[in-house]
Amino acid sequence: MRMFLNKYKSYLKDYIFNGGDETILMNAFDELLEFLDPTLSEAVNILDVHVKALEDVLNVDKDNDLVQWIYIQRANEFLAQIFMYIDSMILSLREEVERDALTGLNNRLALSRILSSLWFEYKKNKKSLSLALLDLDNFKKVNDTYGHIVGDKVLKEVANVLKSNTRGNDIAFRFGGEEFIVLFPNSNCIQAKVPAERIRKQVEDLIITDYNIRITVSIGIASLEDNPESMDELIRFADDAMYQAKSEGKNRIVLYKDIKGIIMQ
Structure with missing residues (x-):
């Protein structure tokens, strides 16, 4: 979890303070998915990471003019993409383990x-x-x-x-x-x-x-x-x-x- 948090924080900082380059989010999405083993597949864990990263990276109040909050909104959308991927991954895994290989029926x-x-x-x-x-x-x-x-x-x-x-x-x-x-x-x-x-x-x-x-x-x-x-x-x-x-x-x-x-x- 610590490694995931550090990697997530570095991408978030890069994105928020460097103009909201979309390629940063795409690279982050691809690389962070490699960290999503079953211990990280609970949405609450990912949400905790997101909140902690925002606190560590920003360390400012929301009304601070130094922060362009449109970028934070996009970062939140990026988090939603991870959630969607996790949901899809869990659904796919469940369908695989709950399907009888020979007949295709539920097992x-x-x-x-x-x-x-x-x-x-x-x-x-x-x-x-x-x-x-x-x-x-x-x-x-x-x-x-x-x-x-x-x-x-x-x-x-x-x-x-x-x-x-x-x-x-x-x-x-x-x-x-x-x-x-x-x-x-x-x-x-x-x-x-x-x-x-x-x-x-x-x-x-x-x-x-x-x-x-x-x-x-x-x-x-x-x-x-x-x-x-x-x-x-x-x-x-x-x-x-x-x-x-x-x-x-x-x-x-x-x-x-x-x-x-x-x-x-």
Whole structure:
């Protein structure tokens, strides 16, 4: 931080007291970005540096005629550029780490962040939220018979079905292995079953070319109306429903509300 402050101060002094040459700001922007490691990525830290630099460089009152404050305004705009770059950098990094490399869907890390946000908002406002957990049927047999490259192709095709069948607010995730999750905001389990059934049917109709592979999916759906005590329990309810779908013959949808009594016995 000390090195960043000294470098920032030197550019700021050069800019304010030497006529506001725009090339000084451009050079400063390029060089200072090299100092922006994760420890400096908090805007409050950069703002502290900016204020400290102004105090050290100027050491005068604002009404002092020696200082042309238009240059300070431009220096503030330069600081805003750094903020914009940081925001863009953090957003890009988050998108990278929260994206499943194989399917392009959101991954489990993204699920944790997004579901946490929705959980508190929807519980507080008593709004509907449903979660569907999808598991490909007999996927291990596909991998064992055709190999993991073909298995990966199957996963990509299923992911494409999810992408093309999620409505405006719905969010699809690869949960891990051959499991996927879809969040249905503002939908109870009955409402969520409609797009889930569309997904189930389109997966059933998939034909993986070259190998003529057919695949099906079992789906369990749980919602806030099932009164889960935590996000993990909401997922567990959907998982219980999904395993019930498997036990009933696979390639079907089961709602947790319909098996709640059976599970609790």
